[in-house]
Amino acid sequence: MTNSLDVAAIKKDFRVLDQVQNGRRLVFLDSAASSQRPVQVIDAMSDFYNSTYANVHRGVYRLAEESTNRYEHARRNVARFIGASNHNEIVFTKNATEAINLVAHSWGRTNLTAGDVVVVSMLDHHANIVPWQMLAAERAVEIRWIPVTDDGQLDLSDVDRLLDGAKVLAVTAMSNVTGAITQMDSLIASAKAAGAITVLDACQYVPHLPIDVDALGADFVAFSGHKMLGPSGIGVLWGRMELLESMPPFLGGGGMILNVTVDGFTPDAPPARFEAGTPPITEAVGLSAAIDYLDELGMEAVRAHEVSLTAYAMRKLTSELGDSLRILGPSEPAQRGGVLSIELEGVHAHDVSQVLDEHAVCIRPGHHCAKPLMRHFGVAATARASFYVYNDESDADALAEALVAARDFFAL
């Protein structure tokens, strides 16, 4: 592939985008919440249901074997995509939230006791905050917060002191509010030096940038299928095998045991140990198809496209709206993802989104499950527009035009 995306061709794969609302072309700018999925993913799932589906790891009949093969192929495909050399380090979960809860529950409750320290960040989604707060409430574990800078990046100026004595660093790889991309290499090295494991929330990172978890040095990485062109109902936890092997099961049931007697049970090895019950089988097939689609585009090209589209949108919005507009986060597109959290002076995010809906522009108002961060910025809500592979400059133009309409509608 060349280093640019043929967005016109890509748009055709996303039939949901081919619709008109209020006489206008639908403009979907809410991929940070959940992306759309191409016909290739939808077809892969429906073909699988129509030809192959059966429960995995149990039957000996042909369909069951094929179904198991497809499920396990998905695991290998995910491993390859994120640079994990051992596919058994891939645990399928319901979503990233469950993946992080698995770590907090299983690793956390095995390794943390009163007085231990977990470092989280102000930039994080509630999914990487609340599981640690739950643990803290139960175990009297201390939570320390990495602050954020005025331009919405992690403020790492004092991070060595924060990490001193910590056992866990739980941090986002890319903010779903400010788009700031974490400087992971040095941060993970600091955590290692302090003796802390790193739990990365890569929900916004894996769909948009190339990643190599083997090289990264983190201990756990979590993300969700539905933000990367795949279906909802499947998430991924990657964890270092030594750690996974040292952990007790999270949920108990079928599929996660070697043996059960009246006296107790013997858990299976990872990843089965952490996949109790019937897993998201067709969802794994869909996620694998989504990965094939992204591979075809090339993640370097995806990233390059989003940097240039974000740069274009930031210029466009600033020139159309000037001082009435504030975009949270780094001003340098290369330091951020395609997430624009917007504050329009005098117009609340909810009202912005209402006017944008009238213009068939789909964005998200709210706190984006990052209330500590919103409080830091002194706002209750922002209007967030986010880009993905099917967006282009015409979508950014539609956003700008609708924002001008919102400003004018509410002008005094």
Place this chain on the structure above:
Amino acid sequence: MSSLEDLYREIILDHYRNPRNRGELETPPAHRTEGFNPLCGDEIVLFLQLDGETVADVKIGGQGCSISQSSASMMSAAVKGKSIEEVKGLVTQFKSMMSIHETEIGGDGSETEEGLSGQDGSSATAELPLGDLEALRGVVKFPVRIKCATLGWNTLTQAIDEMAESA
């Protein structure tokens, strides 16, 4: 099709830009209650001061969208000087305008949202004129915004319940 003008009536925008009864009251004698809309992060801080069974004063703080702020502003103007009974009647009337019908009296927000009819249920108690609040009638056509319009009212109900409990 619902147009923006149905939602954003002039009077709503006026209350949004010039909110009435904005501020704080000393606690005690006033009672402070916070209300949250967990979906969008809107927050309301309501100060309620009673004189016997009458609302002596009410002040509103917090931040939110034009619908939640204007609704709270209009509410504050509507309930001042009213008896608790009258206020409860207003809450029921307002919620019924929002197509919300209480399933239990005094319930903790257990309520059903019934369709988009927007018509008032017949009420035995004498109804007070909703006045400016009528302007919010258009909100029912935008179901996701109903929670914005009722945020202040739910917070007020919570405040009354809390005061009754502690009395």
